[in-house]
Amino acid sequence: MLHFMRKMIDLDEFDRRLIELVRQDNQQPARELAQKVGLSVSAVLRRLRRLREEKVIVADVAIVSPALTGSALTMHVLLRMGQSGPRRMDAFHREIRLHPEVTGAWEVTGEEDFLLRVQVGSMEEYDRFTRRALGEENGVQGFRTLITIRTAVDESASRRPLRLGR
Amino acid sequence: MLHFMRKMIDLDEFDRRLIELVRQDNQQPARELAQKVGLSVSAVLRRLRRLREEKVIVADVAIVSPALTGSALTMHVLLRMGQSGPRRMDAFHREIRLHPEVTGAWEVTGEEDFLLRVQVGSMEEYDRFTRRALGEENGVQGFRTLITIRTAVDESASRRPLRLGR
DNA sequence: CAGCCGGCGCGGGAAAGCCGCGCACTAGGT
DNA sequence: ACCTAGTGCGCGGCTTTCCCGCGCCGGCTG
Numbered sequence: 160m161l162h163f164m165r166k167m168i169d170l171d172e173f174d175r176r177l178i179e180l181v182r183q184d185n186q187q188p189a190r191e192l193a194q195k196v197g198l199s200v201s202a203v204l205r206r207l208r209r210l211r212e213e214k215v216i217v218a219d220v221a222i223v224s225p226a227l228t229g230s231a232l233t234m235h236v237l238l239r240m241g242q243s244g245p246r247r248m249d250a251f252h253r254e255i256r257l258h259p260e261v262t263g264a265w266e267v268t269g270e271e272d273f274l275l276r277v278q279v280g281s282m283e284e285y286d287r288f289t290r291r292a293l294g295e296e297n298g299v300q301g302f303r304t305l306i307t308i309r310t311a312v313d314e315s316a317s318r319r320p321l322r323l324g325r
Numbered sequence: 326m327l328h329f330m331r332k333m334i335d336l337d338e339f340d341r342r343l344i345e346l347v348r349q350d351n352q353q354p355a356r357e358l359a360q361k362v363g364l365s366v367s368a369v370l371r372r373l374r375r376l377r378e379e380k381v382i383v384a385d386v387a388i389v390s391p392a393l394t395g396s397a398l399t400m401h402v403l404l405r406m407g408q409s410g411p412r413r414m415d416a417f418h419r420e421i422r423l424h425p426e427v428t429g430a431w432e433v434t435g436e437e438d439f440l441l442r443v444q445v446g447s448m449e450e451y452d453r454f455t456r457r458a459l460g461e462e463n464g465v466q467g468f469r470t471l472i473t474i475r476t477a478v479d480e481s482a483s484r485r486p487l488r489l490g491r
Numbered sequence: 492c493a494g495c496c497g498g499c500g501c502g503g504g505a506a507a508g509c510c511g512c513g514c515a516c517t518a519g520g521t
Numbered sequence: 522a523c524c525t526a527g528t529g530c531g532c533g534g535c536t537t538t539c540c541c542g543c544g545c546c547g548g549c550t551g
Contacts, residue, residue, distance in 0.1 A: 188507060189507075
């Protein structure tokens with residue numbers, strides 16, 4: 160935890176602006192970044208390398224058009240577990256990870272125990288998924304499906320402003 | 326729609342493997358990709374450029390550690406609209422986009438009309454958000470908050486296998 | 492079967508990234 | 522007050538990567 164805090168205070172204004180920029184586009188050359196933040200090219204390169212080494216930047220990925228990922232349908236599933244003991248929950252955490260259709264899963268407070276986001280190519284695929292993953296053998300008592308009519312926002316974490324140290 | 330289908334059939338096995346690779350790491354040099362997929366460097370470069378131009382790859386981003394994005398709390402909000410006419414819905418679509426705390430928003434079927442994913446740094450911030458965004462002036466009749474206890478899966482779209490034409 | 496077209500690999504030139512240097516600024520100790 | 526160790530900057534050269542025009546090959550079409 161101390162180490163965590165250290166990392167936070169190690170990030171200054173330059174780092175934050177650089178992160179903000181590469182979070183939108185990590186393929187622009189350091190020369191452009193350099194003049195945007197007001198540093199030399201080598202300084203930018205050094206800082207980015209450090210940020211990646213220290214796992215402030217954890218990955219660099221290409222985003223492919225959602226229309227092409229076979230995720231034509233986005234479902235959300237509110238589900239209730241039978242007995243909600245800690246080990247039952249842990250087991251379900253592990254279980255649900257195994258299904259690639261599940262692009263999000265949260266253990267939540269309230270009447271339901273879990274919320275899942277499931278992306279599939281068709282209703283048939285969704286049906287197969289529920290039979291495989293949401294049966295009583297996994298401790299699921301019941302669930303309710305929210306079918307997505309329209310997506311208003313889906314920018315996983317990129318919209319969140321940074322809250323990095325000082 | 327025809328254009329969409331055209332794009333799909335335009336992607337061959339090489340494209341798919343390249344996409345798969347850059348979806349995990351878009352900063353590895355073309356030389357590495359080339360030998361992984363069995364093409365020359367220039368062919369790889371050409372194909373990637375084409376994929377980006379044609380918006381098969383829609384973006385290239387750095388992922389920053391979730392612990393550092395000030396998103397300590399993830400909430401999901403199930404909400405009901407007062408009158409659910411189409412223009413009310415459209416208005417809410419536009420409205421909800423304006424709040425950076427909202428990292429996901431879906432219009433859904435069922436008892437509720439919308440599901441939101443909201444990421445905030447604190448409960449106070451969440452409280453402020455609900456007062457600003459989820460008031461009756463926006464047509465919201467009522468809502469229910471699911472507080473995340475633990476996240477099992479959160480890999481926005483990267484888990485989904487590709488389903489690209491033939 | 493000839494001609495066309497798209498995509499390949501190749502190679503030269505431009506650009507981007509890497510690395511070692513010297514310098515400035517800061518903090519801590521004597 | 523000075524000196525010293527440490528950190529991060531910018532600069533320049535060297536290496537790697539990328540870009541682009543070329544000629545070539547294989548498949549489709551008329």
